[in-house]
Amino acid sequence: MGLRIGIIGCGGIAGEHARGYLSCPGVEIVACADIAIERAQRFAAEYNVPRVYNDYRTMLAHEKLDAVSVCTPNYAHCEPTIAALEAGIHVLCEKPMAINVAEAERMVEAAQRTKKMLTIGHHFRFMPFIRFIKRRIDEGLLGDIYFGRSHALRRRGIPGWGEFHIRDKSGGGPLIDIGVHALDCILWLMGSPQPVTVSGKTYTMFGNRVTFFSAWGDYKRDEFDVEDFAAGFVRFSNGATLVLAASWAAHIEEQEDFSQLVLGDRGGVMLRPFGPSAGVRIQSSREEALLDVLPSGFPEKHPHQEEIRHWVACLRGEAEVLVKPEECLNVQRIIDGIYRSSELGREIRVEELAPPRKEEEHPHRPPRQKARSSRRRR
Numbered sequence: 567m568g569l570r571i572g573i574i575g576c577g578g579i580a581g582e583h584a585r586g587y588l589s590c591p592g593v594e595i596v597a598c599a600d601i602a603i604e605r606a607q608r609f610a611a612e613y614n615v616p617r618v619y620n621d622y623r624t625m626l627a628h629e630k631l632d633a634v635s636v637c638t639p640n641y642a643h644c645e646p647t648i649a650a651l652e653a654g655i656h657v658l659c660e661k662p663m664a665i666n667v668a669e670a671e672r673m674v675e676a677a678q679r680t681k682k683m684l685t686i687g688h689h690f691r692f693m694p695f696i697r698f699i700k701r702r703i704d705e706g707l708l709g710d711i712y713f714g715r716s717h718a719l720r721r722r723g724i725p726g727w728g729e730f731h732i733r734d735k736s737g738g739g740p741l742i743d744i745g746v747h748a749l750d751c752i753l754w755l756m757g758s759p760q761p762v763t764v765s766g767k768t769y770t771m772f773g774n775r776v777t778f779f780s781a782w783g784d785y786k787r788d789e790f791d792v793e794d795f796a797a798g799f800v801r802f803s804n805g806a807t808l809v810l811a812a813s814w815a816a817h818i819e820e821q822e823d824f825s826q827l828v829l830g831d832r833g834g835v836m837l838r839p840f841g842p843s844a845g846v847r848i849q850s851s852r853e854e855a856l857l858d859v860l861p862s863g864f865p866e867k868h869p870h871q872e873e874i875r876h877w878v879a880c881l882r883g884e885a886e887v888l889v890k891p892e893e894c895l896n897v898q899r900i901i902d903g904i905y906r907s908s909e910l911g912r913e914i915r916v917e918e919l920a921p922p923r924k925e926e927e928h929p930h931r932p933p934r935q936k937a938r939s940s941r942r943r944r
């Protein structure tokens with residue numbers, strides 16, 4: 567079946583989507599939209615897209631589309647997603663799902679109401695060794711899972727493009743940017759337990775220092791109003807717990823540490839998606855012996871392209887969406903919970919994170935003055 571795709575937001579990640587779609591026979595990218603029309607034009611020229619728009623709503627109204635990829639900055643995920651769903655179009659939206667729980671809940675509600683598919687771009691789930699270990703965990707490899715520890719740490723990696731460092735545009739710093747991938751991955755491996763309480767603390771230690779050097783490009787120091795480090799602790803309804811940390815800048819040994827540890831009573835796994843020790847290690851014991859297993863030989867597959875190929879299979883009715891919006895809503899709840907806990911200095915019950923009243927658009931945004939005082943903390 568031929569599929570007609572539209573792209574909303576034609577920046578860096580949109581290229582990964584385009585290459586993924588173009589690798590699928592019978593799939594056509596028929597239109598793209600970007601508020602910066604020259605970006606849409608450049609993208610269209612590179613990927614042979616016939617029509618460009620500077621307003622996604624016009625694209626949705628004029629084009630006959632089966633699906634769109636929403637590749638806009640975080641603050642612009644919710645509205646295009648809901649508009650597309652309401653136009654009868656399936657949506658693959660980039661991560662994070664949204665900038666707060668209220669938006670994420672509206673997106674889930676829109677997908678349920680319109681009966682259209684919605685998924686979020688958590689490509690870690692498409693890495694071959696992560697899919698392999700998920701299948702083994704589902705078979706009972708780890709037994710009763712009681713603990714997870716998730717790191718998404720960069721030593722010097724504040725993004726130097728886009729608006730990741732501006733809270734109104736991004737919803738937050740490394741926690742919502744890269745912590746979101748690690749969180750989605752570890753929750754999935756732990757069997758998607760239901761979060762009950764969240765505690766956390768965020769820090770802005772480096773991002774607004776004029777002397778700070780980021781290896782990921784340059785950004786305006788005086789605009790930086792998000793955290794550069796976050797720590798969290800989560801309790802789940804099944805008794806399991808999770809500790810997590812996310813940073814764009816920290817004095818750690820490696821350039822990056824994206825390790826994920828899951829412990830059960832029969833075994834444990836340590837996962838590293840990137841770097842020289844990328845892969846998965848399984849720890850267990852038999853009699854007095856400790857067993858360490860290092861599975862190998864996984865095929866080289868590009869996770870973004872695997873994600874798109876899976877999405878195309880879903881659009882053709884050949885597969886079921888792997889990254890379910892309801893699971894991503896729980897990820898968003900934990901993120902909001904950490905931001906809220908950090909502001910209030912106490913543990914947050916997830917049920918407190920209900921949709922905000924109209925006047926408070928961003929439930930986890932601290933008052934401006936508070937954000938500044940946290941910058942002075944050093």
Ligand SMILES: NC(=O)c1ccc[n+]([C@@H]2O[C@H](COP(=O)([O-])OP(=O)(O)OC[C@H]3O[C@@H](n4cnc5c(N)ncnc54)[C@H](O)[C@@H]3O)[C@@H](O)[C@H]2O)c1
Pocket residue numbers: 574575576577578579580599600601602605622637638639640642660661662687688689727728729743
């Ligand atoms: N899955 C991943 O590994 C991954 C990697 C990078 C980025 N991302 C996510 O993808 C999103 C985009 O990131 P990026 O690095 O491509 O950013 P980018 O700044 O390179 O591109 C974003 C594009 O969206 C356009 N845009 C902004 N508002 C718009 C609107 N209302 N309508 C249409 N276009 C609009 C901008 O002009 C820009 O061209 C972010 O949410 C980011 O978190 C995911």
